[in-house]
Amino acid sequence: MNSRERILASVRKNLPRPAVPLPALSEPNGKRVVSALGYKEHFTNLPEVQHSPEDTELLSSFQKQLEAMGGRWFTVADAASVRAKVSELFPDARVVCSAVPEVPGTRRVERISDPHELDDVDVGVVRSPLAVAEAGAVWLTQSELVVNALGVLAQHLIVLLDPSVVVATLHDAYEQIGLGASPYGLFMAGPSATGDIEGVIIHGAQGARSLTVLIVPPQANGEGVA
Amino acid sequence: MTQAVNPEELAERFIGLEQHEATHDRLVWGMRQNRDKSVAGVPEWEHLRELASQIKEHTLTHLDHYLEQFEQNATKLGTHVHWALDAEEHNSIVYSILRDHGVKSLIKSKSMLQEECAMTPYLQRRGIDVTESDLGERIQQLSKEPPSHIVVPAIHKLRSDVAELFARNLGTDPGNSDPHYLTEAMRQNARPRFMSADAGMTGANFAVAETGGFVVCTNEGNADIGACVPPLHIASIGIEKLIPRARDLGVFIRMLSRSALGSPITQYTSHFHGPRSGGELHVILVDNIRSDRLGSADFWHALKCIRCGACMNTCPVYRRGGGLSYGATYSGPIGVILDPGFNLDKYRELPFHSSLCGSCSEVCPVKIDIADQIYKWRRVVAGNGMLRLTKQVGMSALGAALAHPTLYRGGEAVAQTALSHTPRFLLYNPFNPWGKHREMPTAPGHTFRTWYLKNRRTNELT
């Protein structure tokens, strides 16, 4: 018997009984949470919590939560505004690696075959197909990143987001993202962070130093991708 | 007989470092408070706990089915799936994969399982250079210490400790203990190691049977760099990490970081399904007594653990004595119930390193009955004759006295006399641990019983 057989045999022999059925993932009665902003009251008083159950508030909830996670956002009108914003935010960037038609960048990620070539990227630009309001997170897969390492090697990351693709909770997100279709899928909530030294929160630990979400629906290019 | 870990002594040493202990307690309690704040924003929290607990119990009571389903679906995606019976086999599988690929240097993200298997020293002895990429783990690696907390491995250190450590190892300014400066220094030091590594290793928080993929949650994004840059990615996954479906992730991901740090999600929640383009992916499913623990009616619920660390954040004993006082891979309340399963002899003192306050059971997102298990492990230790001799003798004596009313009353009289008449220097001696930091209670001169006999006896039924 090889290890696989031995492990499975040991598991089967030890299965606890009675077996427990898989519960239905029902939503309990009451408000759905899309924004959890915490409370300041003492333990004995009921907390004052802000919930945003309305669909019209999904975008604003996402924005608030993104900020709480250390990210920032701007609303821009069109492709030209996107390009202007990138230049405004990162005037000294030498290598701008883009995956989106709105921003040509100095390097196209579609041309990269080896992730090591992204070591010197100052700013990465990608578009996210879905964002989660309660988490302040954007979803990115190998389809959007092209080279997965772009999401974590770029010193700064800019993510374009259509305001109509914000969902309320992670439950909703997992229903929609078709997990497994791409070899890599990432919920990114804000920049890279750590609190390992005396609990002090630092942004830019290993991955992106900053995460900027530009809220704009997909735009026809305008300047032509080189 | 192995040398037993003495958590009380190790804790006492940490408490003696006043600034370390005070900072540690304040920071880790802060994590508990942040957890409370974020949970307060989720009105369905207790419902989620119940769901999470049931999903895990369902999976574990059908574990063979889900393991096979995971293997099947992972293999379809092009993932190489290996099975390791124990720590030794895990390490040897890792080494053979690395050797077959000519790997000289490896960069890894946080994995309690790899720590449990003592993988790093095993590989280093065979000439493989291993770098921890998580900041806290790297700090611990450079200190030659194990992690003290599942989520923040170096939380027991002051910034001045890290400054001194980095000055010696990374050439930073020993006088600069600003965490921003130190973290930036680590970023600059780690990046070239990521770029030159031949392979990256991760653990996994969850393995999804339905899709054949697994999920890694970090705040630094270090697991992503390690998985997405080198051409070879190896993940070590304990068999208890299985969950049935993609949609079940919604429950766990919503609870993990809120329980751990009080944020709704970690900065990076990464899902791996087969190798990246141009890469190769290996997964090692590890047993290492997990299937044995599955067969224990009292202790199998510990396998539900999602490694959030909420139990250690809330534990008053953990916060005072520090995570290194457990002398094991797993510290805090979850460590108390896991470690004796790996080595009862070595960890026989751990179940007593607890006041049984029960706070851990209340914060556990998957409703592990941690405090009850601690209590039950005490019975196992006592039942195996492994109680410390003084305690064994003391409990027998106490049990005998309390079973006999006359003996008990005699004992009370002796205690009262001793308290009233023993001079202070004799009463507070090294054999009186209570007296070290506390005054003894005063002798009241009578007992409740004597008062009752005097004031109510006339109405007593015979």
Place this chain on the structure above:
Amino acid sequence: MISSEQPKPAELRRQRDQGRRIGLFIPCYIDAFFPVVGIATLELLERLGCSVEYPLQQTCCGQPMANSGCQEDSAATEALFVNCFKGFGTIVGPSGSCVHHIRCHFDAIEQTPETKKVRAGARELVEFLHDDLKVEAFPWAAFPHKVGLHNSCSAVRGLGHARPSERIIEPYFSKTRDLLQKVPGVELIEIDRPDECCGFGGSFCVTDEAVSAKMAYDKVHDFHRHGVEYIASADMSCLMNMKGVIDRLKLPLKVIHIAQILNGGPL
């Protein structure tokens, strides 16, 4: 003042047979070191019209041995307890940790119908006053002091005296607070960590002494920092632990059992 006139023996026997007599359980350390708490408990129950008897042969509930995992050493004590209290439908004791042990552990002995009846009948004083008797007033009592309330871990997480802070999502409630607020003059003061363990933990306080002492120090300082005069609790073991530290540090704090406040003494 309600005078407690004692019924005659024949009447007492009839009451006991009808299950209307309460067996009074006084924990070992209260009997030995803090008899005033037992006296306050007895007087309070009598004032409230209860017929109370203290079985003279009782010693202890067995918790110290059981908590160390020593089932064998606990068995005889648990058997003695059952023997003392088997005639009572209701047993009341002023200790959350002991009553928790009786109801939730207490399995070193065979679970005969007698044992099960004793276990089910065990009530802790606060829950008895709040849930069973539903006491609305303590007209004989007054306590014009700043009081810090300490609910023991067994009381909060074991017996459900109050909402534990971990369950932040559930509405707040506290049986001990409800009772204390019925006593004129009591000013309840909130502290930073209201239900963190005080560090007693039974034999833990001597086997893990450094950790236990630090926990007690922190707890006592939390009360002191907030200007508390009296730390009140339904568990004398916690108070004994804190008093030890208070006396060593010579802090201007006093400890008092809730029975003493509700009964108007003795101090």
